[in-house]
Amino acid sequence: MSETRLQSFCRSPVVWPLAGILLLVLVNLVHDRSTAFLQVTVTDGHLYGTLVDILNQGSRCMLVALGMTLVIAVSGVDLSVGSLMAVGAAVAAVLLAREAHSVALAMTAALAATALAGLASGLLVTWVRVQPIVATLILMVVGRGVAQLITDGNVIIIQRAGFEFLGNGYLLGLPFSTVLVVALYLGAQVVLRRSAAGLFIEAAGDNETASRFAGLAVGRVKCLAYMTSGLCAGLAGLLAASNIRAADTLRGGENMELDAIFAVVVGGTALTGGRFSLLGSLVGALLLQTLTVTMYNLGVPPAVAPVPKALLIIGVCLLQSEKSRRWLGGLWSARKAA
Amino acid sequence: MKASIRRRLPLLVTAGTFVVLFVTAGIMYDGFFSSRVFVNLFTDTASTGVAAVGMTLVIFSGGIDLSVGAVIGFTSILMATLVEKHGVHPAVAATAALALGAGLGAFMGMLIQVFRQPPFLVTLAGMFLARGGAWWISTESTEIKHPLLVGLSGFAWEPGGGLRLPTTALVLVAALAAGYVLAHHTRFGRNLLAIGGNEQSALLMGLPVAATKIWVYTLNGACAALAGLVAVIYSGSGNPSQGIGLELDAIAVVVIGGTLLSGGRGHMLGTLFGILIFGTIQSALLFDGRLGSAWLRIVVGLLLLGFILLQRLMLGRADRRS
Amino acid sequence: MTEPLLAMRGIGKRFPGVVALNGVDFSVRAGEIHALLGENGAGKSTLIKVLTGVYAPDAGEILLNGRRVAPASPKEAEACGISTVYQEVNLVPSLSIAENIMLGRQPGRAGLLNWRALRRRARAALARLEIECDVEAELGSLSVALQQMVAIARALDLQARLLVLDEPTASLDEKEVADLFAIMRRLRGEGLGIVFVTHFLEQVYAVTDRLTVLRNGELVGEHTTAGLSRLALVSQMLGREVTAEIAAPGVAAAKGEKKSAPPLLAARGLARRGAIQGLDLELHCGEVTGLAGLLGSGRTETARLLFGIDRADAGELRVRGTLTRLRSPREAARLGFAFCSEDRKIEGIFPNLSVRENLIFALQAKQGAWRVLGRAEQVQLTEHYIAALRIKTPGPETPIRNLSGGNQQKVLLARWLATQPELIILDEPTRGIDIGAKAEIEQIIAKLRADGLAVLFISSEIEEVVHNSTRVVVLRERRRVAEFTGGDITAGRLMSAMAGGHVESKRQDSE
Numbered sequence A: 001m002s003e004t005r006l007q008s009f010c011r012s013p014v015v016w017p018l019a020g021i022l023l024l025v026l027v028n029l030v031h032d033r034s035t036a037f038l039q040v041t042v043t044d045g046h047l048y049g050t051l052v053d054i055l056n057q058g059s060r061c062m063l064v065a066l067g068m069t070l071v072i073a074v075s076g077v078d079l080s081v082g083s084l085m086a087v088g089a090a091v092a093a094v095l096l097a098r099e100a101h102s103v104a105l106a107m108t109a110a111l112a113a114t115a116l117a118g119l120a121s122g123l124l125v126t127w128v129r130v131q132p133i134v135a136t137l138i139l140m141v142v143g144r145g146v147a148q149l150i151t152d153g154n155v156i157i158i159q160r161a162g163f164e165f166l167g168n169g170y171l172l173g174l175p176f177s178t179v180l181v182v183a184l185y186l187g188a189q190v191v192l193r194r195s196a197a198g199l200f201i202e203a204a205g206d207n208e209t210a211s212r213f214a215g216l217a218v219g220r221v222k223c224l225a226y227m228t229s230g231l232c233a234g235l236a237g238l239l240a241a242s243n244i245r246a247a248d249t250l251r252g253g254e255n256m257e258l259d260a261i262f263a264v265v266v267g268g269t270a271l272t273g274g275r276f277s278l279l280g281s282l283v284g285a286l287l288l289q290t291l292t293v294t295m296y297n298l299g300v301p302p303a304v305a306p307v308p309k310a311l312l313i314i315g316v317c318l319l320q321s322e323k324s325r326r327w328l329g330g331l332w333s334a335r336k337a338a
Numbered sequence B: 001m002k003a004s005i006r007r008r009l010p011l012l013v014t015a016g017t018f019v020v021l022f023v024t025a026g027i028m029y030d031g032f033f034s035s036r037v038f039v040n041l042f043t044d045t046a047s048t049g050v051a052a053v054g055m056t057l058v059i060f061s062g063g064i065d066l067s068v069g070a071v072i073g074f075t076s077i078l079m080a081t082l083v084e085k086h087g088v089h090p091a092v093a094a095t096a097a098l099a100l101g102a103g104l105g106a107f108m109g110m111l112i113q114v115f116r117q118p119p120f121l122v123t124l125a126g127m128f129l130a131r132g133g134a135w136w137i138s139t140e141s142t143e144i145k146h147p148l149l150v151g152l153s154g155f156a157w158e159p160g161g162g163l164r165l166p167t168t169a170l171v172l173v174a175a176l177a178a179g180y181v182l183a184h185h186t187r188f189g190r191n192l193l194a195i196g197g198n199e200q201s202a203l204l205m206g207l208p209v210a211a212t213k214i215w216v217y218t219l220n221g222a223c224a225a226l227a228g229l230v231a232v233i234y235s236g237s238g239n240p241s242q243g244i245g246l247e248l249d250a251i252a253v254v255v256i257g258g259t260l261l262s263g264g265r266g267h268m269l270g271t272l273f274g275i276l277i278f279g280t281i282q283s284a285l286l287f288d289g290r291l292g293s294a295w296l297r298i299v300v301g302l303l304l305l306g307f308i309l310l311q312r313l314m315l316g317r318a319d320r321r322s
Numbered sequence C: 001m002t003e004p005l006l007a008m009r010g011i012g013k014r015f016p017g018v019v020a021l022n023g024v025d026f027s028v029r030a031g032e033i034h035a036l037l038g039e040n041g042a043g044k045s046t047l048i049k050v051l052t053g054v055y056a057p058d059a060g061e062i063l064l065n066g067r068r069v070a071p072a073s074p075k076e077a078e079a080c081g082i083s084t085v086y087q088e089v090n091l092v093p094s095l096s097i098a099e100n101i102m103l104g105r106q107p108g109r110a111g112l113l114n115w116r117a118l119r120r121r122a123r124a125a126l127a128r129l130e131i132e133c134d135v136e137a138e139l140g141s142l143s144v145a146l147q148q149m150v151a152i153a154r155a156l157d158l159q160a161r162l163l164v165l166d167e168p169t170a171s172l173d174e175k176e177v178a179d180l181f182a183i184m185r186r187l188r189g190e191g192l193g194i195v196f197v198t199h200f201l202e203q204v205y206a207v208t209d210r211l212t213v214l215r216n217g218e219l220v221g222e223h224t225t226a227g228l229s230r231l232a233l234v235s236q237m238l239g240r241e242v243t244a245e246i247a248a249p250g251v252a253a254a255k256g257e258k259k260s261a262p263p264l265l266a267a268r269g270l271a272r273r274g275a276i277q278g279l280d281l282e283l284h285c286g287e288v289t290g291l292a293g294l295l296g297s298g299r300t301e302t303a304r305l306l307f308g309i310d311r312a313d314a315g316e317l318r319v320r321g322t323l324t325r326l327r328s329p330r331e332a333a334r335l336g337f338a339f340c341s342e343d344r345k346i347e348g349i350f351p352n353l354s355v356r357e358n359l360i361f362a363l364q365a366k367q368g369a370w371r372v373l374g375r376a377e378q379v380q381l382t383e384h385y386i387a388a389l390r391i392k393t394p395g396p397e398t399p400i401r402n403l404s405g406g407n408q409q410k411v412l413l414a415r416w417l418a419t420q421p422e423l424i425i426l427d428e429p430t431r432g433i434d435i436g437a438k439a440e441i442e443q444i445i446a447k448l449r450a451d452g453l454a455v456l457f458i459s460s461e462i463e464e465v466v467h468n469s470t471r472v473v474v475l476r477e478r479r480r481v482a483e484f485t486g487g488d489i490t491a492g493r494l495m496s497a498m499a500g501g502h503v504e505s506k507r508q509d510s511e
Helices: A005-011 A015-032 A050-073 A081-097 A103-126 A132-151 A161-168 A176-194 A197-206 A208-213 A218-244 A256-266 A278-297 A306-320 A322-337 B002-007 B009-028 B035-043 B046-060 B068-086 B090-114 B119-137 B147-154 B167-185 B187-197 B199-204 B209-235 B246-256 B268-288 B294-321 C044-051 C074-080 C097-102 C115-128 C144-156 C174-189 C201-207 C230-238 C299-306 C329-334 C344-348 C355-367 C375-388 C405-417 C435-450 C462-468 C491-499 C505-510
Strands: A041-043 A046-048 B156-160 B163-166 C006-015 C018-028 C032-037 C059-064 C067-069 C082-085 C162-166 C193-197 C210-215 C218-224 C265-272 C276-283 C287-292 C314-319 C322-324 C337-340 C423-427 C454-458 C471-476 C479-485
Touching: A015 A256, A015 A278, A050 A081, A050 A176, A050 A197, A050 A218, A050 A256, A050 A278, A081 A103, A081 A132, A081 A218, A081 A256, A103 A132, A103 A161, A103 A218, A132 B246, A132 B294, A161 A176, A161 A218, A176 A197, A176 A218, A176 A278, A197 A208, A197 A218, A197 C355, A208 A218, A208 C329, A208 C344, A256 A278, A256 A306, A256 B119, A278 A306, A306 B090, A306 B119, B009 B268, B009 B294, B035 B046, B035 B163, B035 B167, B035 B268, B046 B068, B046 B167, B046 B187, B046 B209, B046 B246, B046 B268, B068 B090, B068 B119, B068 B209, B068 B246, B090 B119, B090 B209, B147 B209, B163 B167, B167 B187, B167 B209, B167 B268, B187 B199, B187 B209, B199 B209, B246 B268, B246 B294, B268 B294, C006 C044, C018 C032, C018 C044, C018 C059, C018 C193, C032 C044, C032 C174, C032 C201, C044 C162, C044 C193, C074 C082, C082 C144, C097 C115, C097 C144, C115 C144, C144 C162, C144 C174, C174 C193, C174 C201, C193 C201, C201 C230, C210 C230, C218 C230, C230 C491, C265 C299, C276 C287, C276 C299, C276 C314, C276 C479, C287 C299, C287 C435, C287 C462, C287 C491, C299 C337, C299 C423, C299 C454, C329 C337, C329 C355, C337 C405, C344 C405, C355 C375, C355 C405, C375 C405, C405 C423, C405 C435, C435 C454, C435 C462, C454 C462, C462 C491, C471 C491, C479 C491
Parallel strands: C018 C218, C032 C193, C032 C210, C082 C162, C162 C193, C287 C454, C287 C471, C337 C423, C423 C454
Antiparallel strands: A041 A046, B156 B163, C006 C018, C006 C059, C059 C067, C210 C218, C265 C276, C265 C314, C314 C322, C471 C479
């Protein structure tokens, strides 16, 4: 018996966050009593509209969630991503603003710094065998401090046309940051699924002992996952800095670790590791951004936005927990029997 | 008694670190060696310190609570709003704040224990809830004018010898004392350590594992709320953004105090020294003036790393022995 | 006869799909040490768990001093006077000795602990075992043997009348075992009943008064220890008549082939503390070497050493004549080794990954991330092995957790066969799978041998070892004790070697 396309789509991890987004869009439409929310206009060949804004503003979280997905897939977690965003922004800002280095050099240096920080987390987890939360917590604390040290605690203004394009430019009518995220997603998908890296990551997360016994260098796989996460965070930091044309090391990337973890969990990758879905994480990140925009649209002050986020994540976790599954399963079979 | 010395080794290392740091700072900066500076180690870290007491108990049990900073912010603005805008008596407002903190803690403890969710995730969500709630009440800070609270802010106990112990320092000392008794002289405290050391064994020994775990998060929620009250008295205002990132400082203080982050091993006296170390670094940076607050984070982070590596080293030796 | 201290009557316990215990009687007298014996799956641990309140029995009753008890938790069992010490010491290593003895029942007043009284009571509990140590020392700093003693002290402080020792000697050395026995004898003198679970027959004869043997969830017999010979005991445990000499005709023809080629693998004095002592072993291509021995004799430990999972403390290992140090399974796999673990769930399968992914994993890991097996190649490989090993699966993309145990085992076998190994180590490949699948796996083993692989075959079913091996090495109590080849491989000889002691097989046979 082969499944229909619809059936397999329904079981895909993307369905639930996608349904959530649709629900939120519906809430907006009903609240506005107009279709303004869905309207997309074209000016100077660029797309404008709320949906485009969601894509643009959500791109940073999407990017960080990509890296976080891999770390969570190998049964880890990376709390340092917010701080690493600040580090990336700080390194680039100092190189760009204080000395007249090229944009390419500044970006390379920034990404190298955050990738190294990711590697440090990975080594702490695999070599020293510190729990992932603790290892990345250290990087989180120290990283923020180093970022502030680099910029002397000041907000550094960046005015370089090439750099500004990153977070504000348009390509093919779409915000460049969105295009970048989509391109990276596709690239990652090709690398992970065409090589055996994706399989190794899933195996290491699904059963670490078994993968070691089957001859896999588990430590190396984990380190690479943490490095990728650092790299993604650094790039997200550059996007953020470019978007506001400044590097804010105190607040930049704040709470990003939470948003990214939420996006990954909502996107169907279990915190226990194993099977992962990059697409699910991207849609999860979009769901969070849509939620933020919806709150704003409903007149809820932006400061309150964490509350619905928290409720959402608690709800998703409870739904995924074994206990409630058993309860729900019981209800289901009871109904079938009746 | 070689064995008992070995058991206390982490504590001795921490105490030694404090003495070295304090003496070094005293040599480097004029006027550092004074009773005023020493008392300020308690006064300036009171909020973090009270939160660290609760955090110590949670970490004993092998858990972690990332929501404490947000609960401090929530308590701070709740207190100020209730007292200043709604004319509620401070005692009533404080009771309400403590109850809410404990309630949130109990809720998180239940999610962790009953639904088997990882503590860091549940308390991250709790952090969002509390911080969002704080900003919901008000995004602006509110000055405290109620005479009772202003009085508490200005009050100091002077036991003589030129010592002046302000309210916040007294609360911290009281919290530490209560935490010490709870951790080391009650079954509850010992059960926490047993659960953190080996939860399976604790169950087979017939200890009340589930109740103890839910209680410790409840207690920690109340502790965080108390830390929020201390922050109100210390700063003389209620601020919803109070305590951002404080959970990390609290965790660092606990670990620097020699308590094992994976649970099962630690001492409340270590937390006292952790607070003193944290306070010394803070004061020294203030005395120096050239170094920004960024250094506080870096030094605390590196100390955290150093102590974790030290723990691994000592544990690694124990592992090999058995 | 006086009324026994403990009488369990007609105990039955079934789990979904398995009857773990079926009408088992078990009784222990006050002032005796009673051994509970049986191989894997015999029902020992289930019986202990029923006794200590972990499981509720489906049938039967438990009488303690003639009074009916039905403990619903370990705590209730302790309150009745039944205390248990497990193999894995169930204490808290980071706390002090005194606390470990007193946790949950510390003396105190008004909620505050009285540390002085606590230490005094802990010291008294240890003094009963004639142990003197600093009760403030951390438990984790003690040897496993002393931790075991502390666990016994904790159990006794509960006013225990029946003490259950569940494999307490598994990780102790000889001197430590002797100390433990001295304590057990003293407690017996005090009138305690002691249930002693162990795999070491020497220890059964050294310390116990009576013994009960279980097999496949049923009671086989209750005997006085002195009245039962070792060989008779082993044959009861394994469920084979001692006189029966089985040799499979099909394999026997192939046995005894001489080969002049150097061994693929040769171990000299390979040792690891707590695992195996000074092992000599040669594995040849085109041979199935059986590793026989009772549970706990060091079979799995040997396999782990040979596959680089654990590192040897002493001895040397030569692979194709070259001195080699194995440091990880990865290195072993590169040398052309393969290892199917006895613990499929924890050490074998990736439960949520597909049959295809599970099957090609070892080969892919050997090749690295970039020399990728194409999708078509993977599917072809998977389908080849599904057909060749007759793996029953809805398809190559089914998650492996949905397959039956036997089919999971075949996938794991295929995982390693795909790497085209020269040596394959099979640790209990037939455990927990149905009879049809067993026969198929035996056929596969024969084919591997014919194809020129070296096979190390580990099984607790003696008949299987005899059937499948061209050479058998017998281990007992972590030592190699005998080796048989060709026609010498018979169930009787293997059992005698496994049982050890001064057995004269002729006299036993005529009994």
